[in-house]
Amino acid sequence: MTIVTALKTRLHRRDLDAVLISQPHNRRFLSGFTPLDHGIEESAGLLLIPSKGRPFLLTDSRFELAARHEAPDFEVILYRKGLLPLLKKLFTRLSIKRCGFESHYTLHSSAEKLLSLGAKLDVELVPLSGIVEKMRLCKDKEALTKIEQAVLLNEEVFQEVYGQMRPGMTEIEVALQIETTMRLRGAERPSFDTIVAAGPNGALPHAVPTSRALKEGEPIVIDMGLILAGFCSDMTRTVVLGPPDSQTAKIIRLVRKAQLAGMAAIKAGVTGKQVDSKARAVIKEAGYGDKFGHGLGHGVGLAVHEAPGLSPRYTKKLQVGMVVTVEPGIYIEGWGGVRLENMVVVEQGGCRLLNRDTTFLDI
């Protein structure tokens, strides 16, 4: 219950009697409740956490068993007639007068209803942004262990599928093979849609797999991640079937050099912007500055994209226990792309690499 206790302290500081949690990752972080929402319009449940006493998990009958099993510290209540009538009862029963809600994960239409209920009951509804996300920034030991397991399983899946890749297979076939292998090996699901982009298709950082057949010699970008025990992994390898041509080998080495420069810059106290610039400088100096159009990395945890960022725009300092990707890339229209992505944990004087796979060193 330490996380919930820490949240309660923050509620006291803001003079809030309670907070309503609707963001699914925050809900899982605080309660352990695993069901997914089918988009923001079909929620699997909300938490109501009063600043004093036992917290509540509000859900419907479909998720009752999961709720009782996974969130034993929460009092599970089913909203049989909708959420608002239940909140009305609870606000009164618990004498809640000021209640926060997640402005960044509540629909405008839902917020309007909530605010009008508050007006009737004389309860002030206070929009909050990021109160729980801030608590998720630095990972504790247990979270780091889970993230590392997600990274290692992802690498096993990559190695299994990489070993079966042959010229003539399509990008879609490889992507499906990856996602199927993830699930057969126990992942909850992919953490995002797998990217397999061969030859010219690799020039788009967010390519969608096509029916293009793999050819020898050209770079093939594989960006893949999975969710295990709630935590995400995210890894990119650029591989070549048969010997790479000289252009491909040169660019892979350059991207790897930029990645190492980025990793060398990571430690607690430096900004995301500083780290990004170290890696970017390597690519710029080689004359490819305009071919690296995205940020160097992003935080990973319960969400596959979360704070902090390693990018020209992120001027806050990195802290011990943050987990970030380091993923420089070079994208050349008509030719293709190369991206290499590993995950590291920020430490006091440096960072710790979570990946063990070194496929790119073959080239």
Place this chain on the structure above:
Amino acid sequence: MTIVTALKTRLHRRDLDAVLISQPHNRRFLSGFTPLDHGIEESAGLLLIPSKGRPFLLTDSRFELAARHEAPDFEVILYRKGLLPLLKKLFTRLSIKRCGFESHYTLHSSAEKLLSLGAKLDVELVPLSGIVEKMRLCKDKEALTKIEQAVLLNEEVFQEVYGQMRPGMTEIEVALQIETTMRLRGAERPSFDTIVAAGPNGALPHAVPTSRALKEGEPIVIDMGLILAGFCSDMTRTVVLGPPDSQTAKIIRLVRKAQLAGMAAIKAGVTGKQVDSKARAVIKEAGYGDKFGHGLGHGVGLAVHEAPGLSPRYTKKLQVGMVVTVEPGIYIEGWGGVRLENMVVVEQGGCRLLNRDTTFLDI
């Protein structure tokens, strides 16, 4: 452009100079732009449709090619510095004074920013709910053809995998086989997470596939759907490996009888509630009323769950061109479940069945 023109008429009627469309299905419906959002927090783009003149598709560089290719009637503009600065320019350039936005698909935090921009520019931002969803209720010929194709492809996938199902395979293996087959046969993706629930697991209507091995004789609920050309299919079959025991056969026949009663009640002018009650009566009379805990069906189109509903709560009338599922079920804790689901189009004096698969008649 007829759909956009119809929307413009509705804008005029409400005295709106423009509307901002953020809901992804509505965006695709109006523009043809196919990219998916990664949750409401990572939008692939918005439409700004003025009541006069050419409509706009606002997106970022990742989706530029798709936007220009798929939405040729829209002027594509990239928001390089974020959405709000771009909206500021467009509101001024187009002399927009009253602009609607989708209250049911805009985050409270985003709406606050939008409203404050509006206050600065003297633009009234008007929350709307369901203005485009209402236009999606009745499907035109082209949409019906696409839905029918999605239904038939779904059946082909089902038959292929059903033919390979053997005792000893796990629920997860069957579900993965279904989803892989969908994609290899050209579906964009599953329209929801495939359900394969054998024996007692079938007692939960929204079961998640487990590593439980299939056994002979017990009911196996398979609920599956795919997206093809943007449109969804949704079908449930309950199958048995080997001869069914007498309880299973009896309940499958009962559920089928309820399904036929529901279908017989569907025609333009009756309410969703009336249809639901006809099917429900069959199950009630047989003594299983409390084992059928969900509505009889729901609308299907660009979204796999949309209006109308066939349920005790849906008191509006069905109209020609609506597409609905008819999916009664019986769920018995400790034993399992049976659900049969087909899709039909509402017509003047009745309905037209979109499914051809009759696997359940084997029993």
